[in-house]
Amino acid sequence: MAKxxxxxxxxxxKMSNGHPTGWYLPEFAHPYDEFKSAGYDVTVASPHGGVAxxxxxxxxxxxxxxxCVKFLEHKSIWENTVKLDALVGKAADEYDALFYPGGHGPMFDLATDATSHRLIAEFVEKGKVVSAVCHGPAAFVNVKIPSTGESMLKGKTVTGFSNAEEDSVSMSQYMPFMLEDKMREASGGKYVKADEPWGPKVVVDGKLITGQNPASAxxxxxxxxKALA
Structure with missing residues (x-):
């Protein structure tokens, strides 16, 4: 059976300043190549369903x-997404891993989306692989595990888009929070990052996999x- x-x-x-945003192309395209090379089945969901x-x-x-250019030929992948609430309560039994690409969009919806939080908690409690890259870990910072009442990131070594990187693209002023700060707080100070901004950084802590930026996708x-092999 394929994973x-x-x-x-x-x-x-779209952000409050009118600037278009969403998910960031290489942060889905590059992992997607790895998934397909491994023969995995990929399902794509979003809070609203339909076009992401x-x-x-x-x-x-x-x-x-x-x-990325090749990935753009397959628009149906992200233009026909499943609505998240159709997956809660069953996806953690059906799927082997959960993955959140970044882009600034997750900072505004997935960071506070209760349905997404419940889905993530179900995957964590089932011992499944849970992963994200760049701003994707924004989906994790407010997730509490029902069995413990604690942050899913507590005591976990993690990474995500850094303050320096946010500053360098002049987007800090538009963000609802700084991801590095939130991840550092939720993990109990175990946030780590590459030696230089934009350098690749991937962190594996048990079944939790996080990447810092597009170069990490x-x-x-x-x-x-590897985790599913």
Whole structure:
């Protein structure tokens, strides 16, 4: 039986300043290549279902990336997503791993989405692989595990988009919170990052896999495949 991956994308497409956002192209495209190479089945969901907005800035930034260009030919992957609430209560039994790509969108919807939080907690309690890259870990920072009442990140070594990286793209002022700060708080000070901004950084702590930035996306995909081997 092929392994099954559930990918959750943001439904948030425009920030308060009118700037378009969404999910970030290489953070799904690069892991997707790893999943398909391993023969995995991939299902894509989002809070609203239907079209999950792709950040147009990521399309332009990665227009010379072969993987990303190829991925853009398969729009049905992200334009026909399953609504998240259809998966709660059963997906953790059906799927082998849960993966959240980044982009700024997750900071605004998945960080506070109760349905997503419940889904993540179910995967954690079933001992399944739970993973995210860049801003994707925003989906984890407010998740409490029902059996303990504690943060799913407590005591876990984790990474995600850093304050320095947010500052360097001049987006800090528009964020509802700084992801590095929230991850550091939720983990009990166990947030780590690459030596230099934009360097690849992937952290594996048990069944929890996190990546810092776009350069880390392929590595996150590779670690998910290793964890399921």
């Amino acid at each position: 099954k991956i559930l990918v959750v994308l943001t439904s948030y497409g 907005p792709l950040d147009p800035g990521s399309v332009n930034a990665f227009k010379s990336d072969e993987s 392929k590595g996150v995909g590779e670690e998910i495949v």
